Amino acid sequence: MIVQFWGQEFKVNIVVGCIGGFLIAIVSSMFGFGGGPFMVPLMTVVLGLPMYVVVGSSLLAIFFNTLMGTMRHYQFGNFDGLFFLIMFPAAILGGWIAPKIAQRVSPTVVKRVAVAGLLILALNLLGVY
Amino acid sequence: MMHRWLLSAALLFSFVAMPAGVGVAAQNAPAQKPAGAKAGAVTVQIDKTELKNGGTIMITGKAPRGKPVFIEVFAERTVRASRFDADVDKETKKRPYIFYMTHEMPAYYKIFAPKDRKEAIDKEKKEGKKWSVSKVLKDTGADAVYSAPTKIKIDRYQATLVGSIIGSRGSIMPAMDDKDNARRSMQLLKARFRSLDKVLGAAVDVAPDGSFKAEVKIRSGLAPGKYTIVAAVDKATKSAPVTFENKISFPLLYLKNGGTSLNLIGPFLLTLAVAIFGVLMGAGGGFILNPLLVSIWPLPHTIVAGTVMPTVLFSQGSGIYNYSKIKFISWKLGVAIGLSMVVGGFIGPKMTELITLEQFKFVFGWILIILAGLMFWQTTPKYLATNKKEQAILKEFKRKAEESARKK
Numbered sequence: 001m002i003v004q005f006w007g008q009e010f011k012v013n014i015v016v017g018c019i020g021g022f023l024i025a026i027v028s029s030m031f032g033f034g035g036g037p038f039m040v041p042l043m044t045v046v047l048g049l050p051m052y053v054v055v056g057s058s059l060l061a062i063f064f065n066t067l068m069g070t071m072r073h074y075q076f077g078n079f080d081g082l083f084f085l086i087m088f089p090a091a092i093l094g095g096w097i098a099p100k101i102a103q104r105v106s107p108t109v110v111k112r113v114a115v116a117g118l119l120i121l122a123l124n125l126l127g128v129y
Numbered sequence: 130m131m132h133r134w135l136l137s138a139a140l141l142f143s144f145v146a147m148p149a150g151v152g153v154a155a156q157n158a159p160a161q162k163p164a165g166a167k168a169g170a171v172t173v174q175i176d177k178t179e180l181k182n183g184g185t186i187m188i189t190g191k192a193p194r195g196k197p198v199f200i201e202v203f204a205e206r207t208v209r210a211s212r213f214d215a216d217v218d219k220e221t222k223k224r225p226y227i228f229y230m231t232h233e234m235p236a237y238y239k240i241f242a243p244k245d246r247k248e249a250i251d252k253e254k255k256e257g258k259k260w261s262v263s264k265v266l267k268d269t270g271a272d273a274v275y276s277a278p279t280k281i282k283i284d285r286y287q288a289t290l291v292g293s294i295i296g297s298r299g300s301i302m303p304a305m306d307d308k309d310n311a312r313r314s315m316q317l318l319k320a321r322f323r324s325l326d327k328v329l330g331a332a333v334d335v336a337p338d339g340s341f342k343a344e345v346k347i348r349s350g351l352a353p354g355k356y357t358i359v360a361a362v363d364k365a366t367k368s369a370p371v372t373f374e375n376k377i378s379f380p381l382l383y384l385k386n387g388g389t390s391l392n393l394i395g396p397f398l399l400t401l402a403v404a405i406f407g408v409l410m411g412a413g414g415g416f417i418l419n420p421l422l423v424s425i426w427p428l429p430h431t432i433v434a435g436t437v438m439p440t441v442l443f444s445q446g447s448g449i450y451n452y453s454k455i456k457f458i459s460w461k462l463g464v465a466i467g468l469s470m471v472v473g474g475f476i477g478p479k480m481t482e483l484i485t486l487e488q489f490k491f492v493f494g495w496i497l498i499i500l501a502g503l504m505f506w507q508t509t510p511k512y513l514a515t516n517k518k519e520q521a522i523l524k525e526f527k528r529k530a531e532e533s534a535r536k537k
Contacts, residue, residue: 003462006526012462018469025473030480031493032434033415034441035470037500043466051516052523053459056452060463061470063445068474070439076478077209078435080386083428086393087400091414091440094404095447102409110410111508117417118501125420125494 005053017047021061028062029069035062171198171368173360178373182381182390183349186373187342188241188358194339196362197243199274200332202345204237204375205355207281208388210321211431213288213483226288228298228483229313233281234321236352236388240271240329241343247331258487260325262315271329274361278318279311293479321388323427323486350390350427353377387432396422400440415441416500420493423486430489431481455530 001014020042028035039058043049073079123129173190180186192198211230218225242250246269253265266272286299293299305313322328333343347356353375361367377383383390399421400414407414415437422433452458484492506512 001461001465003459005459006530014465017462017466021466022469022473025470026477026480027496028415029438029474029477030434031415031477031489031496032419032437032481034445037412037416037503041503049462050522051519052457052526053462055523056449056458057463057466059445059448059452060458060460061466063442063449064464064467065470065474066438066442066445068471069478070435070442072475072478073431073435073438073481076431076435076482077386078431078478078481079439080384080432080436082382083384083387083396083432083436084439086382086396087418087436087440088443090397090400091404091444094401094414095408095444097401098405098408101405105409107409107411108508108513110406111504114406114410114412115501115504115508118497118504121417121420122494122497122501124424125490125497127490 003049003053010049010053012047012049017043020046021065024062025065025069029065029072032069032073034066170366171360171362173200173358173368173371175358175371175373180347180373180375182377183347183351183375186345186347186358188345188360189342190340190360190368192335192339192341192360192362193366194337196335196339196366197246197270198333198335198341199243199271199361200241200343200345201274201277201359201361202237202239202241202347203235203277203357204352205357206236206352206388207233208236208321208352209386209429210234210317211482212316212320212485214316227302228286228288229283229317230286230298231281231283231314231317234314234317235277237347237356238278238318238322238328240266240275241332241345242269242271242329243333243335244331246270250325250329250331254325260319262319262328263312265325265329266315269329269331273363274367275311275315276359276361276364277357278314279307281310281314281317283310283313283317285313288483293483294476298479320485321429347375351375352388352390353383384428384432387426387428389427391426395425399425404444410504412500412504416497420490420497423490430484430486434481435478455527455534457527457530 001012003010003012021039024035024038024042028038036058039062040054043054043058044051070079171190171192173188176187176189188200190198209230209232211228214227214229215224217223249268250265253260253268263272266275283305285302285305287302288299304310318328327348332345333341335341341360355372356375357370357372359367359370377390380393381390382393400418403414403418403421407417419430419433419437422428422437423430449458481489507516
């Protein structure tokens with residue numbers, strides 16, 4: 001498939017993209033997260049697209065998954081309205097505060113902290129400690 | 130061609146629009162008084178009729194001399210419990226693949242046994258996660274008085290692989306007989322309450338003359354509303370039920386689907402912190418939020434996954450809106466991959482209820498390790514060097530896009 005973006009043309013192996021997207025969608029809707037951190041490497045590394053094409057388009061792709069996942073979870077009675085009302089304002093507020101402090105912290109440092117945090121959390125979930 | 134699309138879209142939505150039977154009919158009280166209970170043979174009193182988010186209740190009473198006394202305590206409010214039976218059947222050597230589900234599980238259920246049964250309880254505790262409700266009830270003799278959950282309505286579905294893929298629970302099977310229903314209710318009890326301590330404890334002091342007393346601790350974070358206490362020595366000899374009220378007040382809130390009362394400030398601050406951190410590291414917060422939520426509060430993983438997802442939806446939507454304003458989205462690419470993701474998103478939520486919390490945590494652990502690997506790779510010098518160039522190009526393109534959007 002040929003994708004045009006701001007006057008440039010990119011050849012995309014859409015079969016690989018769709019299979020990857022399908023698998024990411026199953027896992028992310030099963031465990032209830034967005035899937036962006038997996039989608040971006042898929043589109044940049046596997047499909048070979050530059051970052052500026054990926055930032056917006058990957059968001060659009062995972063939006064489809066999140067929308068469908070939300071409806072299905074609602075259908076199965078997995079949605080708790082009150083719980084949502086607690087978390088939703090916090091998420092919006094977080095999205096408003098974060099850009100204000102973003103310039104003061106280095107993304108590399110944040111990511112390194114995240115790596116350590118994710119590993120600690122992962123070992124806890126796997127029952128190592 | 131167009132017609133076919135419309136038809137499949139309509140089908141899709143009719144699927145989505147049928148939650149009525151699934152989520153709503155959850156508030157039926159479980160059947161309470163057993164038929165033919167001999168009133169008078171066992172009497173029971175409590176020292177208070179109201180608790181504030183849990184507390185201690187002193188239960189005293191009198192039973193026939195020389196008999197063990199069990200006290201059953203359960204909430205009037207009910208929650209959903211489900212279990213997917215894929216264990217090999219001992220007799221037929223086949224995996225049954227049956228999905229059991231009830232909306233009538235008491236939001237709290239516990240049997241307090243005589244103190245001399247502590248040993249049998251501790252023995253079962255050594256089984257770890259493999260403990261069994263039916264076995265421990267039998268070993269302690271509490272099976273004779275296990276009554277409130279036996280009559281809950283349990284639906285069972287014959288699941289199939291194809292059914293699970295197209296997102297169907299499977300065909301509903303005929304109702305079980307009383308004995309089977311009681312047996313399955315025990316498995317659902319474990320699926321809902323997970324740990325042995327929450328279902329059974331040794332707390333009753335029985336004197337030789339038959340009088341008994343028990344100091345019963347009702348933990349915090351439980352459902353508000355009416356709780357029923359019944360003391361019994363066997364199936365036929367029970368006290369009349371006495372009730373107390375568990376009250377919770379703001380900022381404690383009861384999550385009806387989650388079956389848990391919690392202080393709203395906790396999840397609010399956690400979500401806030403995770404959302405900020407998520408934006409800073411360039412990944413959504415769901416990865417960190419979900420495992421923390423199921424670890425900190427006794428919430429079912431299905432509820433956590435099903436409620437965090439819509440929370441993410443809006444931040445994604447606003448992101449798409451911002452990018453689309455400056456025409457920074459390839460709609461062709463996004464929609465093409467998005468369509469395959471719709472299919473995945475249709476299947477995933479069905480799988481959530483087929484797995485147990487332990488399996489949820491286990492797989493999530495590995496997902497986080499992969500994610501940590503990805504994050505680490507993004508901090509390596511080689512990646513940073515390429516990324517610097519990429520980001521410069523990205524900025525340049527964005528600037529152009531914003532300019533042309535302004536001109537219009």
